[in-house]
Amino acid sequence: MNQEIKIIRSAGEMRAWALAQKGAGKTIGFVPTMGALHEGHISLMQAAASGSDCPVASIFVNPTQFAPTEDFDAYPRTFERDLEMSREAGITLIYAPTASGMYPADYSTYVTVEQVSEGLCSLTRPHFFRGVATVVTKLFNAVLPDKAYFGQKDAQQCAVIKRMVRDLDMGIEIIEMPTVREPDGLAMSSRNRYLSEADRVRALCLSRALFEAEERMRGGERCAARIVAGVCAGMAEVEIDYIALVDAETMALVDEIEGPVLLAVAAKVGAARLIDNIKFTPNP
Ligand code: AMP
Numbered sequence: 001m002n003q004e005i006k007i008i009r010s011a012g013e014m015r016a017w018a019l020a021q022k023g024a025g026k027t028i029g030f031v032p033t034m035g036a037l038h039e040g041h042i043s044l045m046q047a048a049a050s051g052s053d054c055p056v057a058s059i060f061v062n063p064t065q066f067a068p069t070e071d072f073d074a075y076p077r078t079f080e081r082d083l084e085m086s087r088e089a090g091i092t093l094i095y096a097p098t099a100s101g102m103y104p105a106d107y108s109t110y111v112t113v114e115q116v117s118e119g120l121c122s123l124t125r126p127h128f129f130r131g132v133a134t135v136v137t138k139l140f141n142a143v144l145p146d147k148a149y150f151g152q153k154d155a156q157q158c159a160v161i162k163r164m165v166r167d168l169d170m171g172i173e174i175i176e177m178p179t180v181r182e183p184d185g186l187a188m189s190s191r192n193r194y195l196s197e198a199d200r201v202r203a204l205c206l207s208r209a210l211f212e213a214e215e216r217m218r219g220g221e222r223c224a225a226r227i228v229a230g231v232c233a234g235m236a237e238v239e240i241d242y243i244a245l246v247d248a249e250t251m252a253l254v255d256e257i258e259g260p261v262l263l264a265v266a267a268k269v270g271a272a273r274l275i276d277n278i279k280f281t282p283n284p
Pocket of ligand 1: 034039040041043181188190
């Protein structure tokens with residue numbers, strides 16, 4: 001694929017372009033990202049490229065989803081490389097708005113999604129989902145997608161976006177794509193580049209503990225307390241933020257597995273806060 005990639009920086013121009021495509025009967029597939037792209041992002045982009053006429057991605061490190069103490073300034077920014085990777089994945093347009101364009105000094109409007117936003121990542125990042133829901137709404141309003149692609153790696157984020165799209169009648173199909181992993185199991189993440197060599201080895205305990213739990217669930221274990229205790233033992237070498245077994249759609253804690261569940265973990269490993277999860281559906 002050798003076509004040039006188009007870059008748009010303002011919401012007005014983005015929306016005018018999107019309206020023109022829709023007027024010509026074309027569908028828009030959209031992948032929101034914060035850049036520092038890896039194979040996880042690429043899998044979403046390839047799905048958008050094969051599933052829509054106009055595959056669009058955004059690159060925007062969104063300040064409203066970072067607390068002042070978090071890594072907004074340190075977050076990796078690799079724009080030129082991201083453009084090349086996006087183009088190779090079949091994306092034809094990058095929407096890369098500026099922070100001042102997105103959030104003028106008197107910016108005042110936020111989107112809050114209740115229930116599914118509670119627990120898990122909200123426990124240590126209470127600001128996070130309000131920032132995500134707000135920026136995704138703004139990106140949707142500019143890009144006007146028919147379909148939008150998100151990764152299961154950020155499963156609670158996916159649940160929040162699905163609920164928001166349903167509750168606010170946004171009429172966008174949300175497609176959740178599987179987590180892409182390194183060959184040894186570590187979930188790909190832009191933050192993996194914060195890991196030292198020793199931390200990179202320790203980080204493996206997240207996926208390993210989740211896969212072991214998955215085996216136990218496949219073997220018939222249904223008790224949340226026992227499953228969580230097993231994962232906790234498997235993650236002894238990192239600083240655990242949370243381990244939770246929740247309903248896969250509502251994110252409510254479950255005691256006993258009766259339907260589809262999400263087993264999600266977050267931990268601090270050296271300089272990086274990492275998250276990972278698996279989903280499990282018991283046989284009827
Ligand atoms: P981010 O740039 O971290 O905001 O992520 C942008 C999108 O890529 C989100 O929908 C993420 O869930 C998704 N994503 C991030 N890492 C992975 C991964 N390892 N596998 C699949 N999707 C991912």
